[in-house]
Amino acid sequence: MMPTRRGDGRIAFAYLAPALLVLAGLLGYPIYQLVLISLFDYGQEQVSGGAPLTFLGLGNYAELLSQDRFWAVLGQTVGFAAVCVAGTLLVGAALAVLATRVRTWARMTLFLAALGAWATPAVAGSTIWLFLFDANFGFVNEVLGTTGFSWTYDRWVAFGLVAAQVVWCSFPFVMVTLYAGIKSIPGEVLEAAALDGASTAKTATSVILPLLRPLLIVVTIQSVIWDFKVFTQVYIMTGGGGIAGRNLVLNVYAYQQAFAASEYGLGASIGVVMTVLLLAVTVGYLRALRRSGEVL
């Protein structure tokens, strides 16, 4: 830290001004607006000025909570996120362990493939998967001999397909992180465990796992945050939320309420609910980061 000089505050403020301006205008103000809109009856007529604004207080939230559809979508979102997180962690952790057991050439092959999946833009990835699983021209149906079977018609099959795509593009982050974590465990620790007569299984559960715990918490919570708000994959692969909206998740639901049904107030209240839920997860995330040694 530099010793304090005269005029420091003013220069610092000048350097910070552009960033503060952008963040206040395009993040701070919209957050305030989101909450505000959610408290009004705000539809197409209000937007065009044809009808006066009515303050509803928590009316939109009351309506939301009384909707069967909202609870169904919330349940679907939680279930979908849970499957994605579990899949991502299982695949990522298993492959991280596998990567420690093979020679460099095999590891590099795996990492290169994973890097490709990781780097693929969500829109491109979803489109590729749709084509691979296309009812008539898809390679998967050709291999399985099920030509003509639609993978996006049935609610749960469609959800499964989207979840598989999400796992495909998000397991590399978990794998690379956990691999780096395993590699950063000092060799002496493992040697000491071996000298003490610990078996491979014993070493894994009572030496490696506790050491990786903080890291596991971080990747889990990070995955929860990501998978809870998947938009692109669900929107593209199920054509905007599936037939009659049966593949909706909260994010897509909020979007459809606002921009398809012009119920901006209701859409905003879904956004607020989602933000609050994620904020709760985030508090846990910050605590985990703190524990794993990140300093402010």
Next chain:
Amino acid sequence: MNRRVSRGVAEGVTVVVAAVVAFPLYWMVLTALKPEAEVISADPRPWTLAPTFDSFVRALTVQSFGRYLLNSVVVAVAVVLLSLLISFLAAAALTRFRFRGRTTLLIMLLVVQMVPVEALTIPLFFLMQSVRDVAPVFGLNHLGSLVLVHLAFSLPFAIWMLRGFVAAVPVELEEAATLDGASRFRFLWQVLFPLVAPGLVATSVLSFIHAWNDFLFAKTFIISAAENQTLPLALQVFVKPDQNDWGAIMAGSTLMTIPVLVFFVLVQRRLVAGLAGAVKS
């Protein structure tokens, strides 16, 4: 002997897994290179004997992907340059100066990264609608609106990450520069800026990828100006049930994926090192 066998099995499994993971990308490139008749064949084969660039030509000419590609590049590059400049200044202020409210700002930067930006589509849509009346170029239906939001979304992380790089440059260097008569401003741009170049590259790549991949905001903001669509949106527009030109769609996907893939390979070492570093401490 036993050990070698088990390692052999593990390596076999690894190669199979790698092949499965890479398969969708292989299929994308393969489909883009297949002649049209082979793409919409009832029994697709995992190879082609007559590779052709027809699909790329169709994607770029008939469906004017070239235009959308250019739009995507304009948005991403503008976001990268602006975010570079603004986040570098902010990071320098946060590490090289002591002032009141510094810690509060740092905590806010961290918290703001956790806000699900997807929830902000509604207020941002109305904000961009008002901006359009004042400065059309930065409002709805214009690329400027996308530049603005992605700049805002990429700043918190960019500042947070650059802070570490700026802090790693010894303070003695600044003292020496001051003794040599360099102004604070000159030190900033001629000494500090080149020294944190690796950090700038890493943050730029991440900002680029975010702006490049965005689908939601492009879909929300560019509603009635087809000429201002970006690549992700254009790609989706051409996915119509039963009448898809899959060859052209896969060619477009390939064009969209390649830049990101190149950048990922460039920064992958830093990604891994950064993550491992966060763990070790």
